[in-house]
Amino acid sequence: MSTGVATAAIQSPDLFVLGRAAQAAARAATGGRGFFACNVLVAASLPMLTEATGRGLRGLLRLAVPAEESLPQQERRLATLAEQVREGLVLDGVVPTPEEDCLGLATLLFVARCRLALREVPHVLVDLDRLGPKLGQLALGFGADELCGSIVQKRALRLGDNAGSRVLTRAEAAQLLRGAGLSPFERVAGGGLEEFAP
Amino acid sequence: MSFASISEKLDAGVPLSLDDGLALFREPDLLKLGALANQVRERLHGARATFNRNLHINPTNLCVASCKLCSFSRRSLDQPGAYVLSMAQAWDKLKARLDAGDRVTEVHVVGGLHESLPFDYYTELLAGLKRLQPTLHIKAFSAVEIFHFHKLFRLEVREVLQRLRAAGLDSLPGGGAEIFAPRVRQRICPNKCDAQEWLDVHRTAHHMGLRSNCTILYGTIETIEERVEHLLRLRALQDETGGFQALIPLAFHPDNNALAHLPAPSAIDDLRVFALARLVLHNIPHIKAYWVSLGIKTAQTALWFGADDLDGTVQEEKIYHLAGSGAPQSLAPAEIVRLIRAAGRTPVERDTLYNVVAEGDALLAEGYEIPVGVFR
Numbered sequence: 001m002s003t004g005v006a007t008a009a010i011q012s013p014d015l016f017v018l019g020r021a022a023q024a025a026a027r028a029a030t031g032g033r034g035f036f037a038c039n040v041l042v043a044a045s046l047p048m049l050t051e052a053t054g055r056g057l058r059g060l061l062r063l064a065v066p067a068e069e070s071l072p073q074q075e076r077r078l079a080t081l082a083e084q085v086r087e088g089l090v091l092d093g094v095v096p097t098p099e100e101d102c103l104g105l106a107t108l109l110f111v112a113r114c115r116l117a118l119r120e121v122p123h124v125l126v127d128l129d130r131l132g133p134k135l136g137q138l139a140l141g142f143g144a145d146e147l148c149g150s151i152v153q154k155r156a157l158r159l160g161d162n163a164g165s166r167v168l169t170r171a172e173a174a175q176l177l178r179g180a181g182l183s184p185f186e187r188v189a190g191g192g193l194e195e196f197a198p
Numbered sequence: 199m200s201f202a203s204i205s206e207k208l209d210a211g212v213p214l215s216l217d218d219g220l221a222l223f224r225e226p227d228l229l230k231l232g233a234l235a236n237q238v239r240e241r242l243h244g245a246r247a248t249f250n251r252n253l254h255i256n257p258t259n260l261c262v263a264s265c266k267l268c269s270f271s272r273r274s275l276d277q278p279g280a281y282v283l284s285m286a287q288a289w290d291k292l293k294a295r296l297d298a299g300d301r302v303t304e305v306h307v308v309g310g311l312h313e314s315l316p317f318d319y320y321t322e323l324l325a326g327l328k329r330l331q332p333t334l335h336i337k338a339f340s341a342v343e344i345f346h347f348h349k350l351f352r353l354e355v356r357e358v359l360q361r362l363r364a365a366g367l368d369s370l371p372g373g374g375a376e377i378f379a380p381r382v383r384q385r386i387c388p389n390k391c392d393a394q395e396w397l398d399v400h401r402t403a404h405h406m407g408l409r410s411n412c413t414i415l416y417g418t419i420e421t422i423e424e425r426v427e428h429l430l431r432l433r434a435l436q437d438e439t440g441g442f443q444a445l446i447p448l449a450f451h452p453d454n455n456a457l458a459h460l461p462a463p464s465a466i467d468d469l470r471v472f473a474l475a476r477l478v479l480h481n482i483p484h485i486k487a488y489w490v491s492l493g494i495k496t497a498q499t500a501l502w503f504g505a506d507d508l509d510g511t512v513q514e515e516k517i518y519h520l521a522g523s524g525a526p527q528s529l530a531p532a533e534i535v536r537l538i539r540a541a542g543r544t545p546v547e548r549d550t551l552y553n554v555v556a557e558g559d560a561l562l563a564e565g566y567e568i569p570v571g572v573f574r
Contacts, residue, residue: 015502015542016233023229103540104495105502134465135495141228141466172461179464181226 001025006116010075015109022112022143029122034182035146035193036173042095042127042148046084053090058191060125062095065110067102074110078117085120093123093146096139097130104135108142115143132166133176140180147173170196201225204477205234213433214478219426222474228466235473235504242483243506246557247543249534250550252304252510255291257323258282261310263342265387266456267376267418269520271310279520282315289326291514296331304510304550307338308373311346320347321365328366335368335550341399341410342374345391355402363408369550370403372411372446378431379424386418386457397435404441409551412442412482416471417450417463425471429478436481443552444484444507447471449491454520465496469503476504484552489529494537501541507548508534535561 001024009021042060043049053059063081085091094114098107114124126136128149136147150167168176174184174196184196199221207214214222225231260280261271272280295302305327324336339347339362347358359367376383378393391399400410412432416425429445436442449468452458463471476485487505489497490512497508513528529537531547538545547556 016229016236019229020227103537104498105541107495108499132493132495134468134493135499138465138469138496138499175461176464179466 001028001116001119006119010113010116011071015105018109018112018116019142022115023141025115025119026124026143026145030145030182032181032183033145033185034140034177034180035123035185035187036151036170036177036196037146037148037187038151038170040125040148040187042125046089049089049091059090059092060095061091061093062097062127063110063114065096065098065102065107067099067106074113075117078113082118082120085118091121093125094118094121095125095127095148096144097127104138107131107135108138111139111144112142128168128173129166133168133172137176137180140177140182145182147176174198201230201234208234208238208477208480211480213480216423216426216430219429219474219478220422222477223422223426223470228469228473231473232469232503235476236502238476238480239485239504239506245542245544246506246546247501247538247541248484248507248546248548248552249531249538250304250510250548250555251300251302251531252306252550253292253295253302253513255283255288255305255307255327255514257288257307257309257319258312258315259310260312262313262346263311263387263389265390267386267415267450269451269454282312285319285322285326288323289330292327292330292334295513302331302334302511303555304335304337306371307336308340308343308371311343313350317347317351317353317361321361324362324366336366337369337371337411337550338362338367340371340373341396341403342390344370344399344403345395355399356406359403359406359408363406367408369408369443370400370410372413372442372444373448375413375428375432376415377418377420377424378428379420382418382420382424393431397431400441401435401439404435404439409441409443411444411446411486413446413448414471414475415448415450417467418457418460426474426478429475433479433481436479440481442482444486445475445479445482446486446488446491446509447475448488451491465499468492468496469500472500472504474504494526494529498537498541501538501543508538510534 009018012018040060041057042062043052044062049059049061096110096114111124123146124144125146125148126139126144128136128147151170151173152167155167155169177184185193186196188194199217204218222231259270259272292305327336344358348355375396376387403410414428449463452460452462484507485505486507486509487497487500488509511529511531535545545561546554549555
């Protein structure tokens with residue numbers, strides 16, 4: 001996808017044009033694979049990111065999604081980050097994180113714009129603790145390709161005190177990816193990837 | 199059946215078949231399906247998205263049905279959480295809203311199938327609500343409850359409806375339809391009325407001039423064939439009577455019930471059902487995204503996948519919250535307006551019959567602010 005096409009999609013007033021362009025870009029970048037990881041560290045700022053990657057950790061940066069940010073403001077913020085990556089910032093993925101009163105569609109659109117504007121960044125992650133499994137899975141159709149958050153080996157039934165728990169099992173995380181049309185791969189110790197079999 | 203040929207049928211106004219519905223359900227590209235449903239939604243309603251100011255009253259959760267899908271019901275009063283509201287308690291819920299200056303236009307009344315409350319309890323409940331606010335629209339008692347009254351009080355369904363109407367009933371809610379397929383009904387709600395009985399109650403109500411809503415409960419054990427067949431049966435009754443106002447797709451919630459081992463439906467499944475419902479049900483005017491069932495974020499997104507209504511302000515919803523809904527108990531009108539505007543839609547406050555109560559400047563005049571960065 002050319003820069004011009006990506007820019008046009010970012011600025012499109014049509015939800016479906018933006019979403020499908022981001023989805024196509026994600027599929028092209030990952031080959032239709034979707035990833036999940038049980039434990040990830042996400043830097044909240046550029047200095048933290050630099051320190052983390054300096055220590056050999058994976059470079060993941062949290063990007064706030066304010067409720068009231070105009071499209072030009074968003075574009076400038078993402079363009080600045082893209083420029084920093086081109087200049088050598090080590091960044092393996094971004095984690096769009098909606099602020100308290102940010103609504104669902106605004107989050108999905110920001111995810112899509114991240115995918116299209118940050119083409120040098122391999123991954124757009126969904127923080128399941130912040131988005132929840134429903135919006136998180138939808139984000140996989142808008143350019144995200146990886147799930148992180150509270151993903152565990154085994155979870156109790158959602159009864160009594162555990163009702164409303166947002167924790168997902170690894171199998172459920174994989175199911176969310178499959179439901180979004182992606183082949184699930186788990187990030188394992190040492191930076192490897194393992195295909196998650198049903 | 200190709201996607202293109204289905205799109206052509208829609209453009210030509212040809213009703214979709216079972217095979218068309220199945221093909222759409224199997225379409226892997228959700229955004230492609232959503233865009234098609236959105237075309238139909240915008241053709242019918244433009245950018246408008248409606249809501250109302252309503253109040254839910256659940257008179258009792260004592261219920262003889264014991265449906266596996268339910269987290270709300272209790273078998274006896276000695277069980278934790280079991281209750282029966284007194285008349286005063288039920289009326290006070292409305293009185294409190296009215297005293298607070300809330301211009302509530304609708305009360306939605308549904309509850310368990312109580313084994314012994316007298317019929318007068320229900321008629322007096324409605325009459326008392328009407329006395330408090332004569333202009334109020336009372337949408338009360340699902341077809342399952344009406345059928346229960348018919349059996350319990352040995353009255354014809356028409357007689358039940360006539361007596362309730364005389365007491366203040368204005369329309370019927372759409373609950374209890376679940377999935378019509380006997381295989382599913384037998385397993386998740388064997389003691390409820392069957393599909394034909396549910397449809398007959400609505401048919402009778404429509405013939406009496408009462409309007410009603412309809413529902414589909416998805417995400418338990420039903421197949422996609424059973425989902426589409428359910429929608430087609432609703433469409434057939436609508437062809438006959440024209441009495442349905444809205445379909446409300448209801449997502450199954452697995453917390454605190456006998457189906458807790460099942461996963462909740464995914465958001466992709468949610469939106470697929472909404473899109474499919476909009477495409478298959480050409481003759482039902484509205485598709486409602488009930489935010490209590492879907493969650494606010496998915497409900498907002500559904501406004502682009504076929505839905506044109508967000509239900510209402512609600513207040514004190516019990517049934518879905520006991521089943522694990524993480525949505526708030528109520529939304530202020532300003533919050534719903536913000537939700538709709540932030541989705542790039544045009545908010546319109548409606549009454550139960552979809553007459554406009556307030557829109558445009560009338561909403562602005564109440565201090566609603568348009569958020570910055572509105573999409574579209």
